[in-house]
Amino acid sequence: METKTLVVNGIPRRVMVSPDATLVDVLRNQLQLTSVKVGCGQGQCGACTVILDGKVTRACIVKMRRVPENAAVTTLEGIGTPDNLHPLQVSWMYHGAAQCGFCTPGFIVSAKGLLDSNPNPSREDVRDWFQKHHNVCRCTGYIPLVDAVMDAAAVLRGEKTLDDITFKMPADGRVFGSRLPRPSAVAKVTGLAEYGADAAVHMPPETLHLALAQAKVSHANIKGIDTSEAEKMPGVVRVLTHKDVKGKNRITGLITFADNKGDGWDRPILNDTKVFQYGDALAIVCADSEEHARAAAEKVKFDLELLPEYMSAPEAMAPDAIEIHPGTPNIYYEPHIEKGEDTKPYFDDPNNVVVEDSFYTQRQPHLNIEPDVGYGYLNEEGKLV
Numbered sequence: 001m002e003t004k005t006l007v008v009n010g011i012p013r014r015v016m017v018s019p020d021a022t023l024v025d026v027l028r029n030q031l032q033l034t035s036v037k038v039g040c041g042q043g044q045c046g047a048c049t050v051i052l053d054g055k056v057t058r059a060c061i062v063k064m065r066r067v068p069e070n071a072a073v074t075t076l077e078g079i080g081t082p083d084n085l086h087p088l089q090v091s092w093m094y095h096g097a098a099q100c101g102f103c104t105p106g107f108i109v110s111a112k113g114l115l116d117s118n119p120n121p122s123r124e125d126v127r128d129w130f131q132k133h134h135n136v137c138r139c140t141g142y143i144p145l146v147d148a149v150m151d152a153a154a155v156l157r158g159e160k161t162l163d164d165i166t167f168k169m170p171a172d173g174r175v176f177g178s179r180l181p182r183p184s185a186v187a188k189v190t191g192l193a194e195y196g197a198d199a200a201v202h203m204p205p206e207t208l209h210l211a212l213a214q215a216k217v218s219h220a221n222i223k224g225i226d227t228s229e230a231e232k233m234p235g236v237v238r239v240l241t242h243k244d245v246k247g248k249n250r251i252t253g254l255i256t257f258a259d260n261k262g263d264g265w266d267r268p269i270l271n272d273t274k275v276f277q278y279g280d281a282l283a284i285v286c287a288d289s290e291e292h293a294r295a296a297a298e299k300v301k302f303d304l305e306l307l308p309e310y311m312s313a314p315e316a317m318a319p320d321a322i323e324i325h326p327g328t329p330n331i332y333y334e335p336h337i338e339k340g341e342d343t344k345p346y347f348d349d350p351n352n353v354v355v356e357d358s359f360y361t362q363r364q365p366h367l368n369i370e371p372d373v374g375y376g377y378l379n380e381e382g383k384l385v
């Protein structure tokens with residue numbers, strides 16, 4: 001441990017830190033500045049962007065040993081408040097640039113760094129800047145973000161006013177298709193909106209933290225799960241497996257098409273007989289800190305009989321593929337196909353350019369930037385909430 005002074009949003013804050021802690025941990029967990037988000041935790045998403053001594057920085061990849069004494073740190077909290085919004089924040093609301101808002105703090109801080117160094121950027125400059133600083137957004141498609149920066153820059157240069165980028169209710173009161181900011185916009189552009197992982201920061205000290213022990217193969221039979229070593233790790237209170245699931249160890253609701261070929265109860269809560277995909281949860285470690293829970297989760301041992309891994313739908317559809325969910329065909333659902341006119345004459349016409357190939361894409365609908373978080377407690381009636 002060492003003590004260090006950080007000048008956070010203009011205020012000197014003395015903190016006691018481990019040199020191995022990341023800057024984002026200190027800002028979020030010790031200084032409770034939860035505008036600084038953790039998406040990937042690996043320098044890839046920009047959710048944790050701060051300005052460190054004038055430089056746009058991803059705080060999740062900076063260890064405290066590299067942060068100089070008296071370093072100046074700017075987070076979204078230091079850029080503007082609901083009563084005193086920065087033009088970037090006003091512009092973000094005007095352009096609908098904060099949809100879910102999870103990326104918003106990182107983007108606005110990054111944009112502030114851009115405008116501090118280049119008050120008159122082109123759209124290309126803005127895009128390049130966000131690319132260079134790894135700012136990613138799962139919602140907007142980026143155009144509103146660039147629009148927002150361009151208008152904020154114009155306000156800062158005195159070419160536009162804040163009034164120009166402030167929504168005004170139309171005389172007829174019709175807001176459909178207008179720039180009416182969503183009700184949560186102010187909270188999102190100022191970092192006050194609370195997401196799952198932010199609520200976790202505010203839990204009482206005795207809160208147990210959970211970490212999953214997950215499969216690192218994509219298809220296997222489970223012969224055994226050994227939790228004995230994990231149970232002896234520091235801070236561990238319990239290690240749960242499928243044996244601890246009361247009632248039916250299955251979950252449904254995700255795939256409920258009437259004419260699918262399964263009963264909808266294909267997914268275990270904690271895997272018991274098989275691993276169906278990489279990352280399947282086989283055990284949950286409950287410990288006194290996230291760090292202890294994660295360390296212990298690494299010690300859960302699996303006895304696995306490896307099975308063929310089908311890494312694409314065509315592989316899983318092959319005639320010799322074994323059933324991933326025994327008793328349920330791998331071709332789980334066949335949508336109705338409506339065919340139009342015969343296309344043969346078109347394909348046969350030498351004047352037409354015909355390109356034929358097989359195209360295959362992943363099923364992930366969009367970037368996963370926000371961590372999945374859940375929490376629970378026993379209320380005064382003894383009920384698990």
Ligand code: FES
Nearest residue numbers: 039041043046060
């Ligand atoms: S870049 Fe830091 S959380 Fe993703």
Ligand code: FES
Nearest residue numbers: 099100137138139
């Ligand atoms: S608004 Fe960018 S991630 Fe949702």
